[in-house]
Amino acid sequence: MQHVESVSAGFFIPIGSRFEEAAINGSAHFAEHMIFKGTTTRNALDIAIEIEGSGGAINAYTTEDQTCLETRGPAELFPHFLEIMSDMLWNSTFPFEEVEREREVIAEEIVMYQENPSDHLHDLLSLALWPDHPLGRPITGSEASILGINAESLKAFTQQCYNCEGLTLAVAGNISHEAVVALADTLLPKSSQAKLPFKQYLHTPSAGSVPFIHDRRNNEQSHLALAFHTSGRHSEERHVLRMLSLLLGETMSSRLFQELREKRGLCYHISSDFSLYEDTGTFEIHAALDSDRLRESFKAIQEVLQEVIKNGFNADELAQAKRFASGQARIGLETPQAQMSWLGDSLTSFGSIVDPDKAREIQDSVTLEQCHALAKKTFQLENLAISSIGPHREKGMQALIDDFQLA
Structure with missing residues (x-):
């Protein structure tokens, strides 16, 4: 897109809340929060300053079947942004004190969603649609389930999921395909694990009352x-x-x-x-x-x-x-x-x-x-x-x- 001055980049990981066991519901979302909390070479403030201080923005989100980390900013800073994103995904350290602090933050996020009728209505609807199935659980997890998530389980989750088959880097903006590929070759993992299996849903028409x-x-x-x-x-x-x-x-x-x-x-x-x-x-x-x-x-x-x-x-x-x-x-x-x-x-x-x-x-x-x-x-x-x-x-x-x- 040579007519623009910016570039947007996103890592798409084909793993979301539907891949979780009930006991650790909320792991994908918790991990998405924690990759902002520090790597082997950067702390949380370093990450924020190195992106925002150079004129960029960074964000992440989790859905039922994917996790995405994305940045956008001036096109000439793409190598800088990609290096930071790669560091966050594959070198995060999950410090114990940061995990405990973020647990409280996520608990407040859960309460916020519960107190917002339009957000909570969606969670109730998912539960009615898919009872006893991962799709029926909230992406954030529950206040009870996030208590079972710790630094060790988050490390294990990201090691298994953040380099799985289907990992995608998508880029658009004022940068050539060749330049993106060259940088990707130096920063992305060289091998990928198989994608995690998920529990399939087969709808059985309800013969009785409406859920x-x-x-x-x-x-x-x-x-x-x-x-x-x-x-x-x-x-x-x-x-x-x-x-x-x-x-x-x-x-x-x-x-x-x-x-x-x-x-x-x-x-x-x-x-x-x-x-x-x-x-x-x-x-x-x-x-x-x-x-x-x-x-x-x-x-x-x-x-x-x-x-x-x-x-x-x-x-x-x-x-x-x-x-x-x-x-x-x-x-x-x-x-x-x-x-x-x-x-x-x-x-x-x-x-x-x-x-x-x-x-x-x-x-x-x-x-x-x-x-x-x-x-x-x-x-x-x-x-x-x-x-x-x-x-x-x-x-x-x-x-x-x-x-x-x-x-």
Whole structure:
């Protein structure tokens, strides 16, 4: 990207919270925190000053199936940034006192998420979707599980995971491919271990009641999430799922937004989204509602879904959704950081770089018939899980769910 002055770089490690045992849930996230706490040659302050003091920024995150360490800054400083990132990943020392201090920080992070209804709602929904499975556990771990994580277990975890098969370095910006490869050859590990196995999830349709978790809180607002099990990221249906989400709830012109917010004034926030993993996925609807109008809102969501199941969408809706998707995809890849993330996610998730133009072409080929067929297949009670937070009693919420119909 010769027209920019910066470079963005990211190490993508194909290991996340779903690879953990229950007793050490939160290890991937804990390790991600600890690589900022010092190496054999740098302490935590050194790392911050050497990145930020030269005009750069550094960040990391953990998901269910990957860990990423990323930097961005002036292009001429790429060798400096890459050396620091490599040092953090493969030479961190995990000092005992830093681990104990960070344990308290992560405990506060867990409490922060629990006290934020929208964040906690997601954790409850995951538990309802995937009970007794690693995908159902919080990425941060619990206050109990992080007590079982120590310096020795973190060292063992990173030694096993941070040089595993699939480790990817993605770079975008004003630097040549040849320059990146030359630096990578001097700084990256020369051999890689096999990727850790994970517990696969095979959805068994629920024949009885809908899985449901409610957290009763004395809030004025109720938070509601509905999720439907879907196929994973390698399914050809993923492109149709993207269109379905746009049509149903991602935009201001979508069905749910228009019906619940614009026409009925039932809520401020209503949206849909989807998440895809190696072997499974979800289609989700999230709403923040007036607690006094929860029953009415719940029924409105049901009516929108029933209409979609029965009649699908129209040609104008689909054409508009495609234009929106194409425009956002093009805009979304304008920056080096976005290009770097696209490369890293592509290689980590699919083993090859997904061509953005090809992806848009496939998306643009989605038909009304495919959207309708996927809606009918997905929006079934046997695929559904629900979580909620608010002042209502669990018994009252259960009664609403028992009345929920999609046929």
